[in-house]
Amino acid sequence: MSFTTTNMFAPRIWGFDRADAEWHVARGAGWTRADLAWERLMETGCAGTGKAARRRFLAADLLARLRFAPGDPRRATAAAARWRLTGAEAHRLRALREWQGVESYIETLEIRPRARSSLFHLRMEARHRDTYHANLRKRLTAFATEMRETLEGEGHHRHAARWRGEKPTVFDDTRKLLAACLLIPDGERLRTACRD
Template identity: 35%
Template sequence: MVREDWTFQDLLAAGWSEADLEWERLAEAAFTALAAGKNDVVGSEIAAALRLARAEFAANDPRLAASLSNQAAIVATDGNGGAERIRAAAVQAWAACDGWIEAMTAPRTARSSMFHLRMERLHRPAYEERWRVRGRELLATLREEIHADAPLALIAPEEAASRLARWHRERPVTLSDPRKLMAAVILLAAREKGAPDAARHVPEAERQLHR
C-alpha cells in the first residue's frame, strides 16, 4: 500500500481532519483485501469506513454515499438481510451530494508560472465553478452507472486491484475537496449485480478533475 506522510499542520492548513485520511486508509484496506479475495476482511474494513463516515462526515458527503453503497454490496454478497434498506439509504445519500458539490472549493495548486498564479487569484470564482462543473459531471456519470432499481454486488478482485492502483496513481497531491470526491468514486466497491463493471465510463470523468 502506498503511504503518504501528512503532518497535523498539513491537515489544519487544508481544512482536513484525521478522519478524512482514516477513511481513505480504511477504503484502501478494503480494496486490498477484495483484490486478494479476502471477503471477511473486506466486510470489516467497509463497516469501519461506514461507521467513521456516519460519525464524522456530513449527510451529503459523497464518501458517506460510497460507504453505504459498499456496505449494501457486501451485505448482499454475504446473503445477509438488510441489503435493500442500506441500498435505499445509499441512493438518498448520492442524491444529496448535489449540495456538497455546490459547496466544493477548488484546490490552491502551486504553478511554475507567476502569470497563472495571478490569473487564478483574479478569477478565483470562475476557477472554482469550473471544478464544480467537473464534479457535477462525475456525479451524473456515477448515477447513470448505478441505478436505484438494481441490486448491488461487489466488484471483482481484478477490478478492485485496478481501481486501487488507479487511486494511488491519480489521487490529487493536495488535500482538497476534489480529492474527497475522487476517493468516493474510485474507491467504490459496489456495482450493479450482473454488470461487468460498476463504472465503465467513470475513469474518463475522473480524469476531468485533473485538467
C-alpha cells in the same frame, strides 16, 4: 488472519504517529483524523478482497455515520462499497438516499489553490479563479453523475481504478468529494473474489 497480522496493519490506517507526513499536511489543511482514517479505510478496502475488505468497508461506514454530517457524500460511499461487495440491496438504497444532496454539496465545497507547473499558470488561475472553479465544479458534477448512475444500476463505470490518477494532492473538499465518487470497488470482480 491471525491477531498479530491484523494488528500489524491497524496502525497504517488508524494510527497517526509523529512520522506520518500525510497526517501533518492533512491536519494543517483542517482535516480531522476521521477524514483521513475514512479515506485510508476505503483505499485499503478497495485494494483488498474477502473478509478484510468487508471489515474495512464496515469500519468506514460506521465512521462516516458517526463522524460526518448528513449531506456529506462520504456517508453514501461506504454503503455503496458494501453494496458492490455483497450485492445487498439495503446498502444500495441507503447509499442512494445519502447521495440525494450531492449537487448542493458541490456548490458549497471549498476549493483551495492547486500547485501549478509555472508562475504563468499560477497567475492565470489567480486572475480567472471563478472560471477555474466553475470548470472544476463541472468536472466534479460529472464524477457525481457517474456515481449516481452506478447506484441506480444504469452505468458500468470504473471507480476505484481511477482514484490513483485523480486523487488530489490538496487536502480540501474536492478531495473528499472525489473520494466519495471513486472509492468503491469496481464491478463483479471483487464481489466474486469476496465469496469466501
